[in-house]
Amino acid sequence: xxxxxxxxxxxxxxxxxxxxxxxxxxxxxxxxxxxxxxxxxxxxxxxxxxxxxxxxxxxxxxxxxxxxxxxxxxxxxxxxxxxxxxxxxxxxxxxxxxxxxxxxxxxxxxxxxxxxxxxxxxxxxxxxxxxxxxxxxxxxxxxxxxxxxxxxxxxxxxxxxxxxxxxxxxxxxxxxxxxxxxxxxxxxxxxxxxxxxxxxxxxxxxxxxxxxxxxxxxxxxxxxxxxxxxxxxxxxxxxxxxxxxxxxxxxxxxxxxxxxxxxxxxxxxxxxxxxxxxxxxxxxxxxxxxxxxxxxxxxxxxxxxxxxxxxxxxxxxxxxxxxxxxxxxxxxxxxxxxxxxxxxxxxxxxxxxxxxxxxxxxxxxxxxxxxxxxxxxxxxxxxxxxxxxxxxxxxxxxxxxxxxxxxxxxxxxxxxxxxxxxxxxxxxxxxxxxxxxxxxxxxxxxxxxxxxxxxxxxxxxxxxxxxxxxxxxxx
Ligand code: 4AD
Ligand code: MG
Numbered sequence: 221x222x223x224x225x226x227x228x229x230x231x232x233x234x235x236x237x238x239x240x241x242x243x244x245x246x247x248x249x250x251x252x253x254x255x256x257x258x259x260x261x262x263x264x265x266x267x268x269x270x271x272x273x274x275x276x277x278x279x280x281x282x283x284x285x286x287x288x289x290x291x292x293x294x295x296x297x298x299x300x301x302x303x304x305x306x307x308x309x310x311x312x313x314x315x316x317x318x319x320x321x322x323x324x325x326x327x328x329x330x331x332x333x334x335x336x337x338x339x340x341x342x343x344x345x346x347x348x349x350x351x352x353x354x355x356x357x358x359x360x361x362x363x364x365x366x367x368x369x370x371x372x373x374x375x376x377x378x379x380x381x382x383x384x385x386x387x388x389x390x391x392x393x394x395x396x397x398x399x400x401x402x403x404x405x406x407x408x409x410x411x412x413x414x415x416x417x418x419x420x421x422x423x424x425x426x427x428x429x430x431x432x433x434x435x436x437x438x439x440x441x442x443x444x445x446x447x448x449x450x451x452x453x454x455x456x457x458x459x460x461x462x463x464x465x466x467x468x469x470x471x472x473x474x475x476x477x478x479x480x481x482x483x484x485x486x487x488x489x490x491x492x493x494x495x496x497x498x499x500x501x502x503x504x505x506x507x508x509x510x511x512x513x514x515x516x517x518x519x520x521x522x523x524x525x526x527x528x529x530x531x532x533x534x535x536x537x538x539x540x541x542x543x544x545x546x547x548x549x550x551x552x553x554x555x556x557x558x559x560x561x562x563x564x565x566x567x568x569x570x571x572x573x574x575x576x577x578x579x580x581x582x583x584x585x586x587x588x589x590x591x592x593x594x595x596x597x598x599x600x601x602x603x604x605x606x607x608x609x610x611x612x613x614x615x616x617x618x619x620x621x622x623x624x625x626x627x628x629x630x631x632x633x634x635x636x637x638x639x640x641x642x643x644x645x646x647x648x649x650x651x652x653x654x655x656x657x658x659x660x661x662x663x664x665x666x667x668x669x670x671x672x673x674x675x676x677x678x679x680x681x682x683x684x685x686x687x688x689x690x691x692x693x694x695x
Pocket of ligand 1: 422423424425454455456459461463464618620621622623663664665666667668
């Protein structure tokens with residue numbers, strides 16, 4: 221029977237005959253195999269008696285070979301591990317030419333590992349990152365399911381631009397070398413697969429709103445796509461988003477839900493994989509040591525996460541946030557590259573100042589100017605702002621974006637016209653406002669930004685298995 225290494229290392233059972241399978245991390249002195257099967261970063265020490273072992277087998281126990289070992293699990297004699305496996309038989313399942321294997325048992329840069337993303341799963345760093353990513357996925361479903369939210373699959377191919385930002389990837393089966401034309405000379409999408417032009421979705425929100433108008437509490441968890449040419453450590457062209465939508469909620473309820481959710485899923489992941497958190501905490505501390513003192517983060521990873529769990533998020537309006545920036549020493553000393561005034565779309569330097577320097581914890585900024593936000597956000601009485609909220613996290617910037625929705629048909633139609641959003645095509649969205657409209661609110665959590673926050677990884681490309689970014693679609 222094959223047993224997983226994480227299970228064995230608990231050391232609950234010894235003196236039993238077992239089989240393990242995994243990949244060789246190292247093989248020392250023809251005697252000690254460090255074996256890993258991905259269930260934990262800790263390797264199982266396998267002891268082989270090289271006098272008793274067939275020499276051809278011994279030679280094939282190389283870095284990253286896949287092997288099956290049967291033998292007796294005993295309490296470890298040496299230090300550094302609780303148990304070890306005394307091998308009776310070693311079977312080579314898959315050979316690995318150690319000389320050609322790109323992942324040598326030494327420290328590689330994250331940039332290099334990105335180029336061999338098909339193999340980086342086999343490193344400790346990515347082992348920890350992807351186990352935590354998995355725990356966060358499960359934790360999110362658990363949080364919503366425990367509160368009777370319905371999970372809705374929103375479509376991946378869509379004809380509408382939910383965010384009205386025009387950053388979409390087109391989906392087509394037309395022959396690009398022979399595009400059919402209309403009489404006006406435009407591309408004739410009536411001949412395309414769907415009989416109209418279509419794109420990969422940028423957000424499942426609008427569909428989630430439709431479902432919330434029947435089920436009250438829903439959430440989506442799906443891939444979303446943005447063709448924004450942003451080559452930053454926080455942007456992907458393909459990322460996963462969680463979008464809850466709740467009927468009868470206002471902006472405050474929405475912020476409460478977001479804060480509860482973040483705390484719940486972070487606690488869940490930390491409790492599920494404490495070893496991985498410890499590993500990444502140490503990794504980050506090591507990385508920070510390489511930086512000049514004034515650039516080092518104030519908190520370690522675990523410190524940061526615990527601090528966030530134990531404290532309330534700060535809540536300020538956009539107008540207050542701008543005031544804080546204008547009064548800041550950074551502004552007065554002209555440290556900001558971009559200008560600050562009421563109406564700006566805050567740049568990441570501004571967000572980071574608020575979160576990392578001023579409040580030193582996550583901040584929920586509400587009531588943004590309507591001109592920098594999407595058409596569906598509820599218009600406030602002042603005529604200038606909308607009931608929007610962004611949650612800004614230390615080291616990440618915007619992790620959540622959401623709002624109370626404009627539920628009043630006349631106001632919504634008027635705003636759509638002002639923003640040149642086609643109201644006829646969006647009849648289905650407007651129908652919810654025609655037939656039993658009500659107050660409702662929701663938000664979108666960028667899943668990879670959450671994984672970055674929990675793992676402390678600086679680059680978003682290192683928290684998704686196969687990142688898609690401008691000029692990069694490998695694997
Ligand atoms: O702020 P955004 O654009 O909001 C929406 O899409 C709304 N429809 C959400 C809603 O109210 N239901 O995106 C939401 C979040 C951002 O806060 C950010 O965390 C993440 O999605 N995000 C990205 N993550 C990685 N790469 C990108 N290019 C991202 N763009 C947005
Ligand atoms: Mg946003």
